[in-house]
Amino acid sequence: LGAMAFERLLSDFNEGKPGETSIKRARSFAKVSESLAEKTPLSRTIIGLCGIFEGEDLIDKQEGLDLLREWVDKDGVFTPNTELKLFAWGMIGRTLIEKKTDNAYKESVKWLDKCVEEEELASKLANERGDSYLRLRVWGNRYNGICSLAKLGRNAEALDRLVTLTAIDLVFSS
Numbered sequence: 617l618g619a620m621a622f623e624r625l626l627s628d629f630n631e632g633k634p635g636e637t638s639i640k641r642a643r644s645f646a647k648v649s650e651s652l653a654e655k656t657p658l659s660r661t662i663i664g665l666c667g668i669f670e671g672e673d674l675i676d677k678q679e680g681l682d683l684l685r686e687w688v689d690k691d692g693v694f695t696p697n698t699e700l701k702l703f704a705w706g707m708i709g710r711t712l713i714e715k716k717t718d719n720a721y722k723e724s725v726k727w728l729d730k731c732v733e734e735e736e737l738a739s740k741l742a743n744e745r746g747d748s749y750l751r752l753r754v755w756g757n758r759y760n761g762i763c764s765l766a767k768l769g770r771n772a773e774a775l776d777r778l779v780t781l782t783a784i785d786l787v788f789s790s
Contacts, residue, residue: 618658621645622700625665629749639666649694656694660687661704668707674714684708699750702738705730706757713760721764728761755781 625642628635634642646662653659660683667680688696688704696704709728712720731738735754742750758781765774
């Protein structure tokens, strides 16, 4: 059910967000999963993502953000696969950027760097599937990390990472 919830969440992405029906169905799959196996890292991660996507502003998104921070990396019987973790880590990083504080930018870099550590797998999956959205997420995680570094005044590090981002862009466009 957890895998189905994630598939449902990604089924009709438009303008960086799943459709309302997909969010509701993903949440429903996760809730049914919890009724069968209690709260698991997988179900809580899905529910956290739904909370972020349903939120209109940062206050609305906070509960989803808190769930993701707490559950995405927990061990358990049912844990998110690497692709879901990548997605969740990226959403944590992106949501934190919206807070526009130094502490949020620092934490954003931490979560987005986790994505970069698994980038080789994400790029391989994107290329195997011809998945342009996954390719964009790989690029976007690096881009958002660079933005956070620049906001923190870590310009030399941001520029170094920008060179890598440009190289990734060239690989994806060829």
